[in-house]
Amino acid sequence: MASSGAVPFWRAAGMTYITYSNICANLVRNCLKEPHKAEALSREKVHFSLSKWVDGKPEKPTVRSDTSEH
Template structure:
């Protein structure tokens, strides 16, 4: 119920429900105890590259990755 009051705020900040739920999930994962916490954090690695297309040409791809050094 507590989250209901927050709805207009994260919407106003330009977040979608997906971002919001991901942030919540991240907080829950941070509450785990140690061996499980590292495991859960390692599992959720983001890595892909996305590029927008304008007039039939791909723009420079943007890399979304949490892997350091890539």
């Protein structure tokens, strides 16, 4: 297995398996040819807002969104 050597490295970088597999998936998507590539990339949009709660009160929500980046 080619990836087995890489495991300790992305773990040490503070990534979870989910982040790692997302990066890999994005790489694969970027390998597509043009009409399909734009379609696949536009399909996978991230948008949600997250707020942590401390002592029964919500903190200011942080918005995770990549619509502005593209």
